Amino acid sequence: MAKEQGEAGAATSTAGAPDTEAVRQWLVAYIADLLEFERSEVNTRMAFGRYGLDSTAAVALTGDLGNWLGCDIDPRALYEHKTIDALADFVTANHAKLRKPGT
Structure with a gap:
C-alpha cells in the first residue's frame, strides 16, 4: 500500500532527519487506511499487535x-518498537x- 504523501517526499528537520x-x-494514516479506520481512531500508543498486524x-x-523516507527499515522494527510513537521515535x-546509499 503506497502512501500518496510519500510521493511528495518526507518532511525533514533542519538536520535532514525526518x-x-x-x-x-x-503511520497513523497508513494504519487507518489499512484497517479502514478514521485517523482519529488510531491510538499512537497502542501496540501494533493489538491492531492485528501480521508479518506480511x-x-x-x-x-x-x-x-517514503529513503531508508531501509527492517520489519522486525515493528516488534522491537511496538507502537506508532515508539517506531516514529x-x-x-x-x-x-x-538511509539507503545515494539518498
Missing part, C-alpha cells in the same frame, strides 16, 4: 515507510544509519 511528527502522522503487514508497512533517531 520530522518525528510527520513520521507519526504517516509488517513487511509492507516498513517497506512503504522506508520508501526510532526511525527519526536512527535515520542516518537507516
